Amino acid sequence: MIEINQISKSFAGKDAVKDLDLSIPDGKIFGFLGPNGAGKSTTIKMMTGILPIDKGSIVMNGIDVSKDPIKAKLQFGYVPDRSDIFLRLKGIEYLNFIADVFEVSQDMRKEKIEYLTKSFGIYEALNDHIQTYSHGMRQKIVVSGVLLHDPDVWILDEPLTGLDPKSSYTLKEMMREHASRGKIVFFSTHVLEVVEQLCDEVAIINNGHVQFKGNMAEMKQQFAEDDNLERLFLELTQNE
Numbered sequence: 001m002i003e004i005n006q007i008s009k010s011f012a013g014k015d016a017v018k019d020l021d022l023s024i025p026d027g028k029i030f031g032f033l034g035p036n037g038a039g040k041s042t043t044i045k046m047m048t049g050i051l052p053i054d055k056g057s058i059v060m061n062g063i064d065v066s067k068d069p070i071k072a073k074l075q076f077g078y079v080p081d082r083s084d085i086f087l088r089l090k091g092i093e094y095l096n097f098i099a100d101v102f103e104v105s106q107d108m109r110k111e112k113i114e115y116l117t118k119s120f121g122i123y124e125a126l127n128d129h130i131q132t133y134s135h136g137m138r139q140k141i142v143v144s145g146v147l148l149h150d151p152d153v154w155i156l157d158e159p160l161t162g163l164d165p166k167s168s169y170t171l172k173e174m175m176r177e178h179a180s181r182g183k184i185v186f187f188s189t190h191v192l193e194v195v196e197q198l199c200d201e202v203a204i205i206n207n208g209h210v211q212f213k214g215n216m217a218e219m220k221q222q223f224a225e226d227d228n229l230e231r232l233f234l235e236l237t238q239n240e
């Protein structure tokens with residue numbers, strides 16, 4: 001379970017996230033939906049310890065991410081919205097590095113690297129440098145790195161952007177499977193359709209505030225009844 005308690009973050013006096021409260025239960029695919037600039041990435045960066053929290057706290061599986069950052073980092077895997085990392089490493093070197101950090105055994109890593117990279121169609125490129133990869137391939141190698149060490153909590157920032165339809169399907173199936181094992185998949189998107197296809201629960205964020213949280217049926221009902229949400233709905237569907 002992830003508990004986000006009244007967190008705030010501002011940049012140069014301007015609020016990016018303000019008093020945000022969320023509770024993310026185990027065994028769910030949780031969609032974090034909002035238009036560009038809503039505060040999704042800023043929230044995720046606070047969850048993952050990349051940005052310090054100005055106010056409030058985040059507790060992941062009982063561990064406070066600010067007070068016990070190393071232990072908290074063992075709970076989750078994170079796919080950032082930009083996957084331009086470790087460009088000078090070969091794909092296989094990157095995955096072995098991740099496996100070393102998270103102490104994945106030699107036998108296990110060999111099997112998983114082969115399974116994951118074949119599933120995403122990048123197995124043949126493992127001996128090439130990441131800087132030669134396309135955006136989609138970079139995304140896939142980072143996703144493979146996260147799945148390689150099988151963290152309880154997956155935190156994915158716009159994970160489907162840039163993936164081809166087959167890889168997008170594969171990742172969605174993996175997300176469903178992970179949630180069905182009682183684990184958490186938390187992902188952000190600005191595309192309403194993705195949330196409708198995938199999520200058990202959703203929070204809608206706008207201007208750094210949660211405007212709605214609930215299940216899909218409740219979301220549809222709220223969209224129909226609330227003028228503000230209806231306007232937001234139009235903005236979100238225009239992005240599709």
Ligand SMILES: Nc1ncnc2c1ncn2[C@@H]1O[C@H](COP(=O)(O)OP(=O)(O)OP(=O)(O)O)[C@@H](O)[C@H]1O
Pocket residue numbers: 011012015016034035036037038039040041042043081190
């Ligand atoms: N490092 C920063 N410095 C200054 N302002 C920032 C910084 N990071 C984010 N912001 C501002 O905070 C607000 C929220 O940005 P954030 O990136 O969290 O939105 P988002 O919902 O992830 O958007 P997108 O869908 O475009 O990625 C925006 O107004 C953005 O300009």
